Amino acid sequence: MKVRVLGCSGAIAKDCRTTSFLIDDNILIDAGTGVGDLTLEEMSKIDHVFLTHSHLDHIAALPLMLDAVTSMRSAPVRVHALSGTIAALQAHVFNDVIWPDFSAIPSAHQPFMRYHTIRTGQQINAGGILIEALPALHTVPAVGYAVRGADGWLAFSGDTGRNPAFWTRVNALPVALLIIETAFSNREVELANRSLHLSPSTLAEELTNILPGQRYPIYITHAKPSETGLIMEEIREFEVHMPQGFTAPHNIRWLQAGQKFVV
Ligand SMILES: [Zn+2]
Ligand SMILES: [Zn+2]
Known part of the structure; x- marks a missing residue:
């Protein structure tokens, strides 16, 4: 399975794009502004979009992408999300005010986009790729996702605060790669806690949930561009003090837009 990071920033600026990962050629995990790096032809191949939640940084490019590829596709783009996420898209985005209702045009019978409701814990087979919705808070x-590759699972936290249920499930999977958010620095820990995001101090506590003996590369995503340097410094700081046997410092890395993995 090929994974291409289209966007992994917590906000936009030059060279900063918000969350979207391309799986093989036809699946998107989230549709943040990173989608804008795909060529028109690449965009037209997207058959499945799995959304973690309704926040704008994760859906911003979806309406524009659908509009861009309508004349190039014969089958609807399948948008997989929790019922609450779909309800938010219907009410606030594809409402014929902000953007046309692509689930009803050109006809309700053969639309450009089709919603598929998922539940946390559900596994979906998307054209041969198995994807599981993981708990997120x-x-x-909101959900995270686990995507099964040949060498194990890619686990992605989505946007989340402290999340014991995530680790219960992730510890039961043969994980090949973990992508986990750290949106704020410790300076903003109160804001992080209130907005249910992680900061380096809560990330450190979360990572102690990984079972002893389980080791895999950990990539940090969703940092605010203005705080990226500080967040990484704070992570380097706690890595040194992690419980014995947990992880070597080199195991935590920074996710980069344009980065590619084979899992
Ligand atoms: Zn969010
Ligand atoms: Zn976000």
């Missing part, structure tokens, strides 16, 4: 209904 955020200010709106």
Whole structure:
């Protein structure tokens, strides 16, 4: 399975794009502004979009992408999300005010986009790729995702605060790669706690949930561009003090837009 990071920033600026990962050629995990790096032809191949939640940084490019590829596709783009996320998209985005209702045009019978409701814990086979919705705790209904590759699972936290249920499931999977958010620095820990995001101090506590003996590369995503340097410094700081046997410092890395993995 090929994974290409299209965006992994917590906000936009030059060279900063918000969350989106391309799986093989036809699946998107989230549709943040990173989608804008795909060529029109690449975009037209997207058959499945799995959304973690309704926040704008994770859906911003979805309406524009659908519009861009309508004339190039014969089958609807399948948008997989929790019912609360779909309800938010219907009410606030594809509402014929902000953007047309692509689930009803050109006809309800053969639309450009089709919603597929998922539940936390559910596994979906998307054209041969198995994807599981993982628990996430955020200010709106949210999930993370685990995607099965040949060498194990890619686990992605989505946007989340402290999340014991995530680790219960992740510890039961043969994980090849973990992508976990750290949106704020410790300076903003109160804001992080209130907005249900992680900061380096809560990330450190979360990572102690990984079972002893389990080791895999950990990539940090969703940092605010203005705080990226500080967040990494704070992570380097706690890595030194992690419980014995947990992880070597080199195991925690910074996710980069444009980065590619084979899992
Ligand atoms: Zn969010
Ligand atoms: Zn976000």
